[in-house]
Amino acid sequence: MKEFFLVCPIGLESLVAREIELKYPCLLQSGQIKIAQAHPGGLEVHAETSIGLGLNITLKTPSKILMRVKEQKCRDYPKLFNIIKKINWKEIFLQTNITFVCHTSESRIIHTGRAESTCTEALNAYFEANKIKEKQLVKSKDYPAQRVYIRIHQDTLTISLDTSGDLMHIRGDRSYRGHASIRENIASLLLLKLLADHKSDTNLIDPMCGTGTFLFEALNFERPSKRKFLCHYFKQNEMQFDNALTENIMPNKLFGRDIDSEVIKKNKSLESTIDFQVENILEEDAEKTISGKNIVIINPPYGKRVKITGDKIEFFKKLIKAIQLKYKPIDIGMIIPRDFASKIKADQRIPFNQNGIKVEFLIISTKL
Numbered sequence: 001m002k003e004f005f006l007v008c009p010i011g012l013e014s015l016v017a018r019e020i021e022l023k024y025p026c027l028l029q030s031g032q033i034k035i036a037q038a039h040p041g042g043l044e045v046h047a048e049t050s051i052g053l054g055l056n057i058t059l060k061t062p063s064k065i066l067m068r069v070k071e072q073k074c075r076d077y078p079k080l081f082n083i084i085k086k087i088n089w090k091e092i093f094l095q096t097n098i099t100f101v102c103h104t105s106e107s108r109i110i111h112t113g114r115a116e117s118t119c120t121e122a123l124n125a126y127f128e129a130n131k132i133k134e135k136q137l138v139k140s141k142d143y144p145a146q147r148v149y150i151r152i153h154q155d156t157l158t159i160s161l162d163t164s165g166d167l168m169h170i171r172g173d174r175s176y177r178g179h180a181s182i183r184e185n186i187a188s189l190l191l192l193k194l195l196a197d198h199k200s201d202t203n204l205i206d207p208m209c210g211t212g213t214f215l216f217e218a219l220n221f222e223r224p225s226k227r228k229f230l231c232h233y234f235k236q237n238e239m240q241f242d243n244a245l246t247e248n249i250m251p252n253k254l255f256g257r258d259i260d261s262e263v264i265k266k267n268k269s270l271e272s273t274i275d276f277q278v279e280n281i282l283e284e285d286a287e288k289t290i291s292g293k294n295i296v297i298i299n300p301p302y303g304k305r306v307k308i309t310g311d312k313i314e315f316f317k318k319l320i321k322a323i324q325l326k327y328k329p330i331d332i333g334m335i336i337p338r339d340f341a342s343k344i345k346a347d348q349r350i351p352f353n354q355n356g357i358k359v360e361f362l363i364i365s366t367k368l
């Protein structure tokens with residue numbers, strides 16, 4: 001079994017574990033996947049290589065997946081050179097354009113720049129002695145550069161391969177994003193939290209949907225990713241992902257509303273199975289409600305990138321009232337900047353960082 005590290009926002013690690021539990025019940029039971037440990041900012045998972053690489057295709061909540069190659073003591077640059085030179089890179093990669101990303105802490109190796117150049121020199125020395133065939137080099141000329149993560153903490157060196165490449169929130173099939181759009185993996189993490197106790201016989205409504213990230217994530221949650229990851233270019237690039245769950249765990253019906261007619265027009269042109277309509281949620285006489293078991297998820301303007309006029313606390317309170325009046329939801333999940341969040345009553349609070357802004361995801365339940 002190999003060790004994989006699934007990177008995610010600090011504080012949301014247990015939700016990545018939840019996604020694995022939902023999607024891989026059989027492999028967890030048979031021990032083919034093991035959730036080993038949560039660390040701040042990531043989850044350690046053990047699996048065979050092909051299953052671990054396949055997590056890139058099935059999981060929506062991590063931002064990157066690393067695969068550990070080696071861990072050993074290393075106290076100086078010559079030792080680092082020798083360790084890197086001894087790794088059989090030809091068994092891993094079919095290309096020589098490889099970059100090193102180093103992080104050092106509480107270690108005698110303190111200069112990350114020097115550590116990176118030491119690794120590059122060692123790699124060049126390795127390929128000098130172990131040439132990749134010319135024919136293969138021509139083939140791999142246009143491959144994206146591979147990335148190797150070097151972490152040196154208290155003189156322990158950990159070498160990991162970046163199996164993902166571009167951050168995983170870049171889904172590849174939806175290039176259309178607004179300037180205040182939420183990252184796709186964060187949208188999926190929050191959906192998992194909000195929907196934890198619900199079945200799929202619900203309506204998911206986003207009354208300020210913008211580009212519709214929450215709704216597109218809900219729609220695509222069970223669908224395998226179609227984009228390329230760095231591990232597609234590994235020598236051993238088999239990815240098993242058909243063992244993941246296909247059962248629908250997201251709400252059946254998806255509704256997006258926004259005051260901006262252009263954004264709604266664009267959303268409609270992209271997806272006909274989501275009900276998109278132009279609407280101002282703060283209009284008091286807004287009567288067009290949606291019947292059924294409603295769950296609302298909303299990422300309102302914070303006043304930073306999208307302006308809010310008047311008192312911000314009052315704005316958020318008015319918004320919650322309008323949602324309750326109109327949709328009578330079982331639960332509301334709302335992202336609010338941390339400065340204001342404490343002034344709003346909520347049943348659960350999940351703090352995280354949203355594009356550099358400290359926010360909380362509040363869950364407000366209606367006790368029926």
Ligand SMILES: C[S@@+](CC[C@H](N)C(=O)[O-])C[C@H]1O[C@@H](n2cnc3c(N)ncnc32)[C@H](O)[C@@H]1O
Binds near residue numbers: 207209212214300
């Ligand atoms: C922070 S953005 C939402 C971004 C969205 N979650 C996404 O990923 O693209 C806030 C959205 O609220 C919309 N909005 C602002 N006031 C509104 C109102 N009164 N009723 C409905 N939508 C409104 C804006 O047009 C904007 O698209």
